[in-house]
Amino acid sequence: MIFRRLMTIQWKNVFGMSRALAKRSGRSSASVFFDFVDCYRKRGATWFNYMNFAFDLKRDPAIRDTYATEYKDNGVMFRCNAPEIIESIRDKGLFNAAYREFIGRDYIDLRKTDREDYERFIARFDEVFAKPALGCGGDGIERLTRDEAKGQYDRLVREGRVVVEEVVRQHSALNAVNASSVNTIRTCTCINDQGDVTVLYMVFRIGRKSSFVDNMSAGGLYTKLSDDGRIIHPCYSAVGFGTVYTHHPDTNLPFVGIQLPMIDQVKELVIRAAKKNPGTRYIGWDVAITPDGPVIIEANERPGCDLPQTFAHSDTGRGLVDAYEKALSIKLR
Numbered sequence: 001m002i003f004r005r006l007m008t009i010q011w012k013n014v015f016g017m018s019r020a021l022a023k024r025s026g027r028s029s030a031s032v033f034f035d036f037v038d039c040y041r042k043r044g045a046t047w048f049n050y051m052n053f054a055f056d057l058k059r060d061p062a063i064r065d066t067y068a069t070e071y072k073d074n075g076v077m078f079r080c081n082a083p084e085i086i087e088s089i090r091d092k093g094l095f096n097a098a099y100r101e102f103i104g105r106d107y108i109d110l111r112k113t114d115r116e117d118y119e120r121f122i123a124r125f126d127e128v129f130a131k132p133a134l135g136c137g138g139d140g141i142e143r144l145t146r147d148e149a150k151g152q153y154d155r156l157v158r159e160g161r162v163v164v165e166e167v168v169r170q171h172s173a174l175n176a177v178n179a180s181s182v183n184t185i186r187t188c189t190c191i192n193d194q195g196d197v198t199v200l201y202m203v204f205r206i207g208r209k210s211s212f213v214d215n216m217s218a219g220g221l222y223t224k225l226s227d228d229g230r231i232i233h234p235c236y237s238a239v240g241f242g243t244v245y246t247h248h249p250d251t252n253l254p255f256v257g258i259q260l261p262m263i264d265q266v267k268e269l270v271i272r273a274a275k276k277n278p279g280t281r282y283i284g285w286d287v288a289i290t291p292d293g294p295v296i297i298e299a300n301e302r303p304g305c306d307l308p309q310t311f312a313h314s315d316t317g318r319g320l321v322d323a324y325e326k327a328l329s330i331k332l333r
Helices: 002-008 011-025 029-043 047-052 070-078 083-090 092-098 115-122 153-159 263-276 321-328
Strands: 107-109 127-131 142-145 163-166 185-191 197-206 221-224 235-237 243-245 282-290 293-300
Touching: 011 029, 011 047, 029 047, 070 321, 083 092, 092 107, 092 163, 092 293, 107 115, 115 153, 115 163, 185 263, 185 321, 197 263, 197 321, 263 282, 263 293
Parallel strands: none
Antiparallel strands: 107 163, 127 142, 127 163, 185 197, 185 282, 197 221, 221 235, 235 243, 282 293
16 A cells, blocks of 8 residues: 555655745755655655644654644544435535535536526626636636637536536625635634534635636645634745745735634534534535625545645644644544
C-alpha cells in the first residue's frame, strides 16, 4: 500500500515544497524532505498536509498526533457516509434534485432534457453557469451570458457540462470582499452515533479578481471563521507553497475584523440539510449568502482536512483529531 502511494506522489511539488519550507524553518531541504517522507509513511500525511499544518516547524510527535491527515484519518471519516447516498452528493445534477429546497436557484440537467428545454431555460437569465456533473476544484465550470449560451446545447452535452444553473447573486457584504466570484463558506457537519449534528468548522473561501470561482486551485484564499462568523486570522493560499495574506492581494482590503452576515442562518441551513439524509454523517457544504439568505451551492463527501487545520488559523497550534472523534463517534488515535 505504501509503495503504491509513493508511486503517486507529486514529487516535483515535494521537492519544491522542501526548498520553500527549508527557508521558512531554517532547516535544510534534505531534512524537510526526509521528514516529510517519514510523516507520509507513519502518519499518512500528504505533502499538502505537511505544508499546511507547518510540520516543518512542529516536530513534536505528540503535537503531530493531534492532526487528522489525508491517508490515515480521512479514510475513516469518509466511511461515515452511507455509500448509497454518496452518488447524490458527488453528482451536481443529482444533488440539485435531492436538495432542491436548500439550493435557492433554478437549474436544468441536460441529461434529462432536450434542446428546446435548454433554450427556454437560458432565456430566463442574464447569465448561467454550465458545470460538469462530476468534478471538484471548479474544474470545467463555464460562465455564459444569455447570448453566449444560445445554441450551445450540443457543445455542452458533448463536453460534459450538463448541469446548467442560474447564477447566484451574493450579499453586498461578500461582494465587498471580492466581487468577481461567489465567495462561499465551507461548512462541515458531523453526525454522531446519537444523531446529534455538530457544525465542526466554517472556512470562508475568497476568490481573486481573475476568476469567477473561489477554489484554491484557481488561486483562491481561505480562512477559518470564528463561531460567530468573524474573520479573526489572516487568509492563506497554498499557491506558491503557502502564503499568508493579511490583506486581499487585489484590493488591499484588510481581512481581520470582517463580520459575515446571517451566520446563524448558515448553521441552521446546513443542520437541516444534514438531517435530510442522516447517512451523510460527514459532509462539507459550500454555502453562499445571498441578499435573501444563505443557499447551498454544492456538497462534498470529502470536506478536506487541510482547510480547518491550517497553521495560520490555529490559536492552539494543534489539530482537530479530538473534535473529529467526538463529533463522529469514531476513534482515530
